[in-house]
Structures are given as structure tokens and as C-alpha cells.
Amino acid sequence: MAAIVIGITNGAFIALIALGYTLVYGIIELINFAHGDLFMLGTFVCLTTLTLLGFGTEVGVSGTPWWALVIAILAAMIFCGVLNMLAERVAYRRLRRAPRLAPLISAIGVSFIFVNIGLFWQGPTPRRFPDLLPQYDFVSQLFGLHTLVRFTFKDLFVLALAIPLMLGLAWVIRSTRMGKAMRAVAQDSEMALQMGIDVDRVISFTFVLGGVLAGAAALMYGLYNNNTVFTLGFAAGLKAFTAAVLGGIGNVTGAALGGFVLGLLASLTVTYAGGQWENVGVFSLLVIILVFKPTGLLGQALGDRA
Amino acid sequence: MALLEVDGVHTYYGNIEALKGISLTVEQGEIVTLIGSNGAGKTTTLRTIAGVLRPRHGTVRMAERDLTKVPANQIVRMGIAHSPEGRRIFARMSVKENLEMGAYARNDRDLTPDFERVYTLFPRIKERLRQRAGTLSGGEQQMLAIGRALMARPKVLLLDEPSMGLAPVLVELVFKTIQEINVQGMTVLLVEQNAHMALSIAHRGYVLQTGKIVLTDTAPKLAANEMVRKAYLGEE
Numbered sequence: 001m002a003a004i005v006i007g008i009t010n011g012a013f014i015a016l017i018a019l020g021y022t023l024v025y026g027i028i029e030l031i032n033f034a035h036g037d038l039f040m041l042g043t044f045v046c047l048t049t050l051t052l053l054g055f056g057t058e059v060g061v062s063g064t065p066w067w068a069l070v071i072a073i074l075a076a077m078i079f080c081g082v083l084n085m086l087a088e089r090v091a092y093r094r095l096r097r098a099p100r101l102a103p104l105i106s107a108i109g110v111s112f113i114f115v116n117i118g119l120f121w122q123g124p125t126p127r128r129f130p131d132l133l134p135q136y137d138f139v140s141q142l143f144g145l146h147t148l149v150r151f152t153f154k155d156l157f158v159l160a161l162a163i164p165l166m167l168g169l170a171w172v173i174r175s176t177r178m179g180k181a182m183r184a185v186a187q188d189s190e191m192a193l194q195m196g197i198d199v200d201r202v203i204s205f206t207f208v209l210g211g212v213l214a215g216a217a218a219l220m221y222g223l224y225n226n227n228t229v230f231t232l233g234f235a236a237g238l239k240a241f242t243a244a245v246l247g248g249i250g251n252v253t254g255a256a257l258g259g260f261v262l263g264l265l266a267s268l269t270v271t272y273a274g275g276q277w278e279n280v281g282v283f284s285l286l287v288i289i290l291v292f293k294p295t296g297l298l299g300q301a302l303g304d305r306a
Numbered sequence: 307m308a309l310l311e312v313d314g315v316h317t318y319y320g321n322i323e324a325l326k327g328i329s330l331t332v333e334q335g336e337i338v339t340l341i342g343s344n345g346a347g348k349t350t351t352l353r354t355i356a357g358v359l360r361p362r363h364g365t366v367r368m369a370e371r372d373l374t375k376v377p378a379n380q381i382v383r384m385g386i387a388h389s390p391e392g393r394r395i396f397a398r399m400s401v402k403e404n405l406e407m408g409a410y411a412r413n414d415r416d417l418t419p420d421f422e423r424v425y426t427l428f429p430r431i432k433e434r435l436r437q438r439a440g441t442l443s444g445g446e447q448q449m450l451a452i453g454r455a456l457m458a459r460p461k462v463l464l465l466d467e468p469s470m471g472l473a474p475v476l477v478e479l480v481f482k483t484i485q486e487i488n489v490q491g492m493t494v495l496l497v498e499q500n501a502h503m504a505l506s507i508a509h510r511g512y513v514l515q516t517g518k519i520v521l522t523d524t525a526p527k528l529a530a531n532e533m534v535r536k537a538y539l540g541e542e
Contacts, residue, residue, distance in 0.1 A: 177410075180403060180406065183396070188394055190394075191390070193379045194379075194390070195410045195458075196380070196383055196410050196458070197379055199379065
């Protein structure tokens with residue numbers, strides 16, 4: 001049970017990052033390898049913002065400085081959105097007509113750049129992320145049950161942010177003019193052009209969306225796990241990518257679902273087999289999907305791909 | 307002045323010259339057809355006009371404006387809508403959304419009269435608005451592709467092989483509808499393999515052979531021309 005709560009909460013971050021992979025893949029068929037590292041930079045933006053606002057350590061802080069968290073998440077969302085857009089502009093746009101391998105390698109290059117920016121920015125050792133959320137466990141404090149199962153304020157915080165963000169994204173894709181343009185570009189970019197859609201702008205917008213979600217996930221991750229390090233992006237990125245493949249890459253609903261499934265799987269593996277088996281569980285799953293159902297869980301329902 | 311003018315256009319695929327100096331005009335209110343066999347350059351001509359392909363030499367002018375410098379996503383705003391070969395509807399969007407995409411470039415947002423017009427022309431489309439476009443039959447998809455193009459309120463409608471893959475009854479229906487759209491004032495440039503049907507509704511026609519125009523005349527005269535009859539109408 002405890003593993004399930006942890007799994008769902010972790011699944012929420014993974015899902016938000018996975019959405020960034022799947023959105024980009026859906027529209028230009030690029031695996032954006034730099035996306036996990038974008039998320040890592042997002043946690044650094046949050047850390048730096050909180051430090052600048054005087055909350056770098058929780059010493060002397062009483063109560064949760066909500067306003068500072070709002071500023072931090074907005075900073076990370078804007079930073080990651082803009083940076084992702086710039087990366088597309090600089091490193092992927094020119095290669096759009098090149099063979100598929102070229103932008104992929106370019107994305108790996110961007111990933112290296114991001115990692116080294118992170119290294120330069122916060123150094124090689126893990127950084128402590130301030131623990132600013134209330135230490136409140138609903139199960140014991142609200143219901144008076146003293147079990148191993150905890151559903152803390154942190155879990156609530158993550159889900160209360162992540163789920164509305166996902167629903168918001170679904171709404172943008174389904175109902176807005178830009179969302180419809182995104183779907184049109186994803187299905188047939190040449191025809192989209194003929195409809196009068198500015199395809200470059202739509203692709204930029206898609207990168208911004210993916211970045212914004214990664215930025216939001218960054219604050220949640222930091223506050224939940226209370227640490228970050230410049231290599232964070234690699235593992236987080238691989239997990240999120242696996243989640244996106246699990247759901248059916250290019251499928252937005254699938255990425256969200258895949259995130260939660262993967263989060264659960266990871267935490268169940270940790271609980272029942274031990275922490276050293278976590279990545280084994282995750283990547284075995286990736287291999288199994290690729291062998292038996294390469295289109296992912298919702299691969300058939302490509303209609304929902306953005 | 308002609309509404310649409312193609313003047314000495316050479317279009318290449320890589321190093322292969324697909325159009326070797328095509329010139330044609332389409333006057334306001336006409337149906338003009340391009341006929342010719344596979345690979346003659348009919349589709350390439352339409353795609354060059356639509357801005358998907360860029361000519362290496364020559365110009366395309368719409369109402370005296372040079373289109374070869376206009377970005378592809380602005381062509382529809384110049385009054386040209388394209389119903390392409392293979393229909394290329396957005397299969398995973400609803401029928402209604404497909405029609406909305408057709409009107410994407412328009413600034414006025416009241417689409418009610420345009421929806422009504424499409425429903426009147428193609429009553430079957432109206433019954434399927436909520437359906438995914440990919441689930442439509444071939445004939446319905448063709449109607450949707452034409453309807454989508456009409457939603458842009460173009461001055462010229464480019465139609466590429468509207469009869470492709472359709473049962474004879476449906477071909478009949480689609481051509482009747484094209485004629486009806488034309489009577490309502492729409493200028494049409496029609497590319498067809500089915501030369502017989504195309505010449506029966508067109509005012510004028512051009513015959514293409516390996517990237518060149520080899521013959522042009524009024525549709526009745528082309529239909530009577532011996533070369534056309536032998537090569538494209540399958541008559542002895």
C-alpha cells in the first residue's frame with residue numbers, strides 16, 4: 001500500500017516529463033533526448049529562485065511560503081518552456097528535412113550541453129532542496145490510523161498540481177485553435193501548411209508546452225524528494241521516455257497513463273525486490289513492450305496523439 | 307487578365323525536371339481541366355500552384371500577384387484552396403474539425419453559412435460530423451476534402467483526382483457537385499485521369515505529356531480531337 005502511494009506520486013512527475021517526449025514525438029517524430037536534462041535544469045531554477053527569495057534552507061522558516069513556491073514554479077515553467085523552444089530553433093529546426101538520425105544526434109548534443117550547464121551551475125555533488133511543505137500525514141493525523149501507509153501533504157501537493165496540468169493540456173489539445181493546429185500538423189504537416197497553419201509556430205508552441213510541464217514537474221520533484229543533482233535528467237529522462245513508449249509514443253493519454261504505471265512498477269520493485277532492482281524492473285518493462293507491443297498500451301488509439 | 311496565371315514554370319524533384327515550362331491560365335468562373343497520363347506532371351502543376359513545390363523558373367500569379375514568393379501557409383489567404391491527390395483529410399480528427407481546419411486561415415469567425423453550404427452540397431457529411439474522418443468511406447472522404455477546401459472561401463479551387471478510387475455512381479455525384487459549385491461562381495482547376503468525365507464538365511482543357519503542354523482547346527473540341535480520343539478516352 002505504501003508503495004502504491006509513492007508509486008502514484010512518482011508516476012505524476014514521470015507522466016509530466018513523458019508528456020514532453022510524446023508531444024514532441026507526435027509532432028515531428030523526434031525523440032528529444034535533452035528533455036530529461038531540461039527537467040534537471042528546471043529543478044536548479046527552482047532551487048536558485050528559492051535561495052534568492054531567502055528559502056534556500058528551511059532553517060528559520062515557519063509555515064510554507066506559498067508565494068515563494070508560486071514564483072519558483074512559474075520561473076521554472078517559463079525557463080524550461082523558453083529554453084525548449086530555443087533548443088528546437090537552434091538545434092532541430094534546420095534538420096527537420098534531414099534523415100531522422102541527424103536531429104536525434106543533435107538532441108543528444110543538446111543533452112550534453114544542458115548537463116554541463118547544470119554541472120557548472122550547481123557543482124558535481126547532490127544539492128539539498130529545501131523541505132518547505134507541511135509534514136502532514138492524512139492517514140495518521142486525520143483518520144488516526146497508525147500504519148505504514150502514509151498519504152502525506154506532499155503526495156496531495158504533487159497530485160493536486162499534476163492532474164490539473166494534465167487535464168489542462170488535454171483541453172488545450174482538444175479545444176483550442178492552437179491545439180487543433182497541433183493535431184493537424186502531427187497528422188499531415190504539409191496539408192496543415194495548406195490550411196494556412198504556420199507550422200513553425202505550432203512546433204515552437206509544442207516545445208514550449210513540453211518545457212512548461214517539465215518545469216512544473218521540476219518543482220514538484222524538488223519539494224517531494226528534497227534533493228537534486230546535475231545527473232538527475234538522465235535517469236528521469238529514461239524513465240519518462242519508457243513511460244511514453246509504454247503508453248504509445250505520440251499518444252498524449254498514453255504518456256500520462258504510462259507515467260503512472262511506470263511509477264507504480266518502480267516503487268513496487270523497490271519495495272518487494274529492493275532498490276537496486278528498480279531500474280532493472282523499469283527497463284525490463286521497456287524491453288518487453290518493445291518486443292511484444294511496440295505501439296504501446298494505447299498505440300492503436302493514435303487519434304489522440306497531438 | 308486571367309485570375310490564375312502559370313507562366314513558363316519549371317519544377318524539379320531534385321535533379322529531375324518534372325515540369326518543363328508549363329504555361330496556363332484560368333479565367334474567373336471557368337472550370338479548366340488538366341488531363342494526361344500518369345507522370346505527365348498534372349499533380350506537380352497543382353502542387354506548384356499551391357506552394358508546396360517551388361518552381362525553379364517561371365511564375366505563378368493569382369490576381370496578378372506573384373505567388374512564388376509567398377510562403378506556403380499564406381497561399382490559402384491569396385484565395386487558393388487545394389483538395390489534394392489522395393484526399394489527405396485529417397483522419398484522426400472529427401469530420402467537423404476537418405471542416406474547421408479548412409477555415410483556419412479566415413479572419414471572420416462566423417462559419418455558419420459555410421457549414422450550411424457544405425451540408426447542402428454533401429448531405430452525407432452532415433450526418434457524420436462527430437465521426438472520425440478516417441472512418442468515412444472513400445467517397446465521403448472525397449466530399450470532405452472538397453468541403454474542407456470550400457471552407458476557406460477560395461477564389462480558385464484546385465481539385466486533384468477527385469474520382470480516384472470511387473465507384474462510378476459516386477464519380478457521377480462528385481462531378482455533378484463540382485459543376486454545381488462552379489455554377490455558384492467558383493473557379494475550378496481540375497486535374498483528372500478520367501478525361502471523359504473531366505471534359506464533360508470543363509469549359510477548357512490542357513493536355514500534358516511528360517511535363518509539357520501539348521494541346522489546349524475548349525473542352526468539346528478536345529473531346530472531339532483524334533489524338534485525345536485515342537490516348538485518353540480509350541477510343542479507336
